[in-house]
Amino acid sequence: MGASIGALRVQATSRLRQVSPAETQHNPVPEHSPVPDLRTRVERGGAAKYHEANAAKGKLFARERVRLLVDEGSFVEDGVFANVAADDLPADGVVTGSACIDGRPVCVMANDSTVKAGSWGARTVEKIIRIIETAYRSGVPMVYLVDSAGARITDQIDLFPGRRGAGKIFWNQVRASGSIPQVCALFGPSAAGGAYIPAFCDVVVMVEGNASMYLGSDRMVEMVTGEKTSLEAMGGARVHCTESGVGHFLVQDEQQALDKVRAYLSYLPSSWEGTPPVRDVVPAPAGTDLGALVPESERQAFDMRRYVKGLLDEGSFLEIHALWAREVTVGLGRLSGEVVGVVGSNSMFKGGVLFVDSADKATRFIQLCDAFNVPLLFLSDVPGFMVGTAVERQGIIRHGAKMITAVSEATVPKICVVVRKAYGAGLYAMAGPGFEPDATLALPTAKIAVMGAEAAVNAVY
Missing domain, CATH: 3.90.226.10 (2-enoyl-CoA Hydratase; Chain A, domain 1)
Structure with a gap:
């Protein structure tokens, strides 16, 4: 057995030849940016004009939302270099990873609306699936920070129909429901099929004025039904928190939304196998008859x-x-x-x-x-x-x-x-x-x- 392996190695080595300097000159090895530079580029997100447009609406950058939500220094990103070869798709428009909130492990997904309006490509979908699977397997809460225009129609063959297509996101959410806490904070749109991410969560926090959920845009509704409406009237935060019941908490800004996520998780165990956290006894309000x-x-x-x-x-x-x-x-x-x-x-x-x-x-x-x-x-x-x-x-x-x-x-x-x-x-x-x-x-x-x-x-x- 050992002699046979040795003979194969000799044969393989004999087929290799030295590459001449001239050949190297005509066929140069492709140059790549050093990893730290790539990471810096990815972490910047989309173009400056999209950051400015979001800031004008009172919206934070996806990575800033994650930073404000989790314990300092605890976030470990997954799939940071997804689609790195495409200059205009850093992290393929979604930030995913694990972290701690109040010292307890969680998994986090955050759409980056500065990258093609937070829309989904094939790698976006794979990253979301993977982080939900990680949360479910590990028995830790899953937090969704949603701000997405939905699927990229141009990429639908790659992201929509397959066994690990967009439907697998919802399959995993349903499987995890009741096993681990799932909470969504909605900062912008959650359109079309993407609207089901909030719907499958335990609770949904919505920022008034910016958050919206709808299966079809106002233009699509007019084309299909003839009804003239607006995104706010049809699927705005107040509509869903007061009329449809899809939204659970209506807040005025993004910091309030993140605070509400932390507060909600503080009452629940990390999974169905645990018990709710116990706190120091605080008396009921004095003087209440x-x-x-x-x-x-x-x-x-x-x-x-x-x-x-x-x-x-x-x-x-x-x-x-x-x-x-x-x-x-x-x-x-x-x-x-x-x-x-x-x-x-x-x-x-x-x-x-x-x-x-x-x-x-x-x-x-x-x-x-x-x-x-x-x-x-x-x-x-x-x-x-x-x-x-x-x-x-x-x-x-x-x-x-x-x-x-x-x-x-x-x-x-x-x-x-x-x-x-x-x-x-x-x-x-x-x-x-x-x-x-x-x-x-x-x-x-x-x-x-x-x-x-x-x-x-x-x-x-």
Whole structure:
């Protein structure tokens, strides 16, 4: 065996010949920039005019967003030299890598809108797929800093249809959902298929005035349907945070968006296998009389958010979806330093009645808490689900069933507090006694019934 290998080496060596100086002169070895110079060029991003245009809109450079988000010096970039041979595509328009936030490992993706408006090429897609796979395999949160015009139509053969094409991004997001936290901060557009990156995340933070999500541009909509609209009216940050429910947090600038990402992650474990981080105990706000916050008359509305803030550790409540389906309040907070998820009826809005959107809002939040081992606290003041032709056509029964299913399937500790009323199927949706909560607490103001007194009288007489 050894002799045979030796003979092959001799044969191979004998076929090699010395290259003459003349041949070298006529066929020079290609010169490349030193690696540090290449890195510097890549890290500059796109042309200066694109940086200036972004700055005029109050937008930061993608690498600056990453720097402000993660712990100082912790970011390690992946694929920095992707498409380096193309002078106008540094890093192929996306920054990916691993870092730490508050000392905990995370993976990060950030679109660079100074490079072809942050659009996707084949290597962009591969880098995004790879970093999600890394996060999922490692069991660490995945953070998406999105600012992208979508796929490059000119590159669609390379990036769209293959086994590791753009669809693989969403497949990986779905696979990772509930296994690791996924959070998106949206600083600019998220167009066409790219709009699904935020949609598959646990929560989406949107910067008012700059962030937008849409499947088709305003020009495409006009061409296809004849409707004349604008990107802001169709898919702006306020629309998605108040009407569609795709956005969870509406913020005024990019620093607020990054702060919200950090705050959200501070309540969750790195993966489904962990437990939520425990903090030092902070007492509830002094002088808050919870009993005084609840009116005796159920006809009189009160703001459940004040009740929640008076119950939890002071300053710990992070409300989610604060501007959408406001008849139910959901969010993360701490009780004696331990993380809890709160689902509360809010009679200040639509009397606290559950509608299609509020059922969806609560359902998704309950599933989030169940996935990441966050105990659930239900604060009930619910007249039940809405009735009538409009909601029946919208599928109120189907959406209500989803909420009740989520409550039934949740395996985390559950406590139901009937603050004032729990009528009809509202009792079921708020983890009433039949849904095996760890405890059901009825306050002195509590009423549990199939329906309210007046409705019952009308039904019987």
